[in-house]
Amino acid sequence: MRKPVIAAAAAAALLLPLQATTPAGAAGTASAYSRSSDPILFVHGYNGSASNWDTMVSRFKSDGWPASHLDQWSYDSRQSNATTAQQLATEADRLLAATGAAKVDVVTHSMGGLSSRYYAKNLGGDSKTEAWVSLGGPNHGTDTANSCFDTSCYEMRIGSDFLTALNSGDETPGSPRYATWWSPCDTVINPDSSVALSGATNTRTACLSHNGLLTDATVYAETRDMINR
Numbered sequence: 001m002r003k004p005v006i007a008a009a010a011a012a013a014l015l016l017p018l019q020a021t022t023p024a025g026a027a028g029t030a031s032a033y034s035r036s037s038d039p040i041l042f043v044h045g046y047n048g049s050a051s052n053w054d055t056m057v058s059r060f061k062s063d064g065w066p067a068s069h070l071d072q073w074s075y076d077s078r079q080s081n082a083t084t085a086q087q088l089a090t091e092a093d094r095l096l097a098a099t100g101a102a103k104v105d106v107v108t109h110s111m112g113g114l115s116s117r118y119y120a121k122n123l124g125g126d127s128k129t130e131a132w133v134s135l136g137g138p139n140h141g142t143d144t145a146n147s148c149f150d151t152s153c154y155e156m157r158i159g160s161d162f163l164t165a166l167n168s169g170d171e172t173p174g175s176p177r178y179a180t181w182w183s184p185c186d187t188v189i190n191p192d193s194s195v196a197l198s199g200a201t202n203t204r205t206a207c208l209s210h211n212g213l214l215t216d217a218t219v220y221a222e223t224r225d226m227i228n229r
Helices: 008-013 050-062 081-099 112-122 143-147 151-156 161-166 217-227
Strands: 040-043 070-073 104-109 129-135 177-182 201-204
Touching (some): 040 050, 040 081, 040 112, 050 070, 050 104, 050 217, 070 081, 081 112, 081 151, 112 161, 129 217, 177 217
Parallel strands (some): 177 201
C-alpha cells in the first residue's frame, strides 16, 4: 500500500527504503563474535550521521564485537552516490588494513544502500564484501525524494538514470550474501516494493517507522545472525 508523500521538511529530516516478499521471522539464536567474524562498515542514509548506529553498535558490542570491528562511517549525503561509493571504497580498504580481515560486512540504512551497491557493482566491492544489508533502502526509488533537491535526491527518484543503471542486469552481483528489511509502516519509502532486490533475502518487519529499523531489537538480531553465519 502506498502512503501519502510526506512534506519536504520531513523527507529531508529522514534517511531513506523497499519491496519485500518474506514475512519476518522471530530473531535467530543469539550469535556472538568469533575470530572468523568480519569487521562491519555501517553506512547511514540521507541527512543522517554516524550516530544513527549508536543503538545497533552497542548491541554488537554486547555480543562481543570489539570497537575496532565496528566502523560508524560518515559522509556528505548531499553528493552523488557514485562519489560516496568511491569514498566508501577507501574506507573499506582502511578497515580491512586496520583489522587484518579479508572481507567486510556492510550494513546500511536508507540511501546508504545505494552507494554501497554502486561500490559492489562498479568498484570491485563485491570481492571485498562478505555480507550486505539494506534496512529500508530506496533501491528502486521513492516518491519522497521528489521533495528534496540535492544530487543524491535526484538519484533516489523513481526512474532516475542512476537507479536505472544500478538496477540493470544483476541486482545482487558477485559473491556477497545480500539481505533487505522493509516495514509496511515506513512512510519514507514509497512504494514499499522499492526495498526488495532480486537475488536477496527480503524480509518484512513488524510495523516500524523508517528510523525504527535502526533500533528494533528483532531487526538487530536478524541482521547480526545474517552477517555472522
